[in-house]
Amino acid sequence: MGTERATELTVLRPEDFDRWWDHLARAFGGTAAAEERALDRSLTEFGRSLVARDGAEIVGTAGAISFRMTVPGGAEVPVAGVTMVSVAATHRRRGVLTSMMRRQLDDVRALGEPLAVLFASEPAIYGRFGYGAATLQLAAEIDTSRVSLALPAGTEDTRVRYAEPAEVLAECEAVYAALVPGRPGMLARQPGWERVALLDPESEREGASALQCVVAEREGRVTGYARFRTKMGWGPSGHDGTVTLEGLAALDPATGAALWRFLFGLDLMTTLSVRARPVDDAWQYLVDDIRRCRTSVRDGAQVRLVDVGRALSARTYQAPLDVVFEVEDAFCPWNAGRWRLTGDTKGASCERTTDAADLALSVRELGAAYLGGVSLLSLAAAGRVREVRPGSLTEASVAFSSSVPPWLPHGF
Structure with a gap:
């Protein structure tokens, strides 16, 4: 041999x-x-x-x-x-x-x-390296010919206009940057990465139009944008086109509603295809018939704690917390052992300890729960977190939660 x-x-x-x-x-x-x-x-x-x-x-x-x-x-x-x-x-x-x-x-x-993050082409691969699925993505195929929107006050005061995607890139990036601090999982775009959203090779359009863009303005200021493609289609009953949303961001509810109304009302289009959106996307609460939106949810970003102490110290917690984790991490053994995490809404500290463990889990579960979108209680129900001190699981699960679901919209 x-x-x-x-x-x-x-x-x-x-x-x-x-x-x-x-x-x-x-x-x-x-x-x-x-x-x-x-x-x-x-x-x-x-x-x-x-x-x-x-x-x-x-x-x-x-x-x-x-x-x-x-x-x-x-x-x-x-x-x-x-x-x-x-x-x-x-x-x-x-x-x-x-x-x-x-x-x-x-x-x-x-x-x-302290952290690594990735999108997995095959989700089963990365768990053995300590990554846990930490965010979800919402998709929908909305029948815009049969679904209506209930619009909030101020929508009529919002102007929506077409713009060349490259010409309004700076204004759109300013909107995106303003939203980054408000949602766990969002990435501050590094110089050059704004161009990824404008990548538009004809060979990858699958018969759809070139990338289009509209911006929303309130009181003379750009407060939102939508990037999309359209694809004509014809059936026995007439026009049957599809709008594919490539990105949408809004600084206020009225701006968001104005952009969604625009997308729902495009001539000759009967389907709005929405992909990789946050699970709490506002349009779900504007539509009058969610069943005709054919929603689905799939895994998004996977998170890996490279330095448990620094990572857990970097975030805040929804409720006061004092818990000792027994962490298993065979691939990065410097993380293995007991860690005492204390924290609240103002800050946190996570240090090595010899105290008795309250909860036992692997670094993969910590990665899944880190951004607040996956409940430690849910992981425990699947047998992936073990409660040692009675009551500690609920305390930690509440503290780790996030009032805003995490979302990573920035591909890389």
Whole structure:
């Protein structure tokens, strides 16, 4: 029998980017547009991107982006946005992914980032590396020909106008930035990342229009925007077009309602396709028939606590809390052991302790609950959190909750 060669891990060099990106594109089902390649190159942090090689052959890729993420309480915490992860089909089950995750989390720790976050193409993969599904995404296929909206006061005072997406990018980014502190999971966009929302290669439109944009204005100021595409369709009864929402943000209820009314009322369109929205999206409480909106919910971002003490100290808690966690973390053993977390709505502290444990769980459960969207009580009902001190589970579950569901709208 032949002997398998060890995989070598190195940092990505600019001159190797095209080969690295070609491998990644193949792993995700084919080639991508030249515009996407160029944008990815400009946003790639080469010092945080890994190449796995078998001899001269690239067999694995992984990257991380330096972001800041809002946590409960409104603080923006440094976070590694894990991305560009792939393993060649020829090298599965050889430890390539594990070696990249090992190197990456060690690097994240060395950089002092207490958290890592990712969107998983296959959710089953990342639990073994300590990631927990922490946010949800709402989708809907709304029959706009049969669903009406009840509009709040002020909607009529809001002006909605068409604009070229690139020409109003700065105004739209200002709206997005104003919303970041108010919702856990949102990312403060780094310079250059605003261009991702405008990426619009014709090859990926699937017959729909080019990206369109409207902005909403109140008292002469831009207070919201919607980016969308339209696709004509005709059936036995006539027009049957679809509007696909690509992004919407609003600073107040009247602005949001005006934007939704616009999207519901586009000529020749009978379906509004909504994807990757927060689970508390306001339109659900404006419609008169939610059943004709065909809603669905799926997993969103996965969170990994790289430094348990710093991560739990960085957020606030909905109720006073004093609890000792017994944390299991085989992949990052520096997190394993007992931690005392004390905190309230003003701040928190999390330190090593030898005191008896109140709750026992793995770092994966802490990641799932961290942003306040997944209940510790729910995880306990699934057998994933064990209560040692009676009453501590309810106390911790209430304290960890968030009044605003977490949401990560910023792909990377």
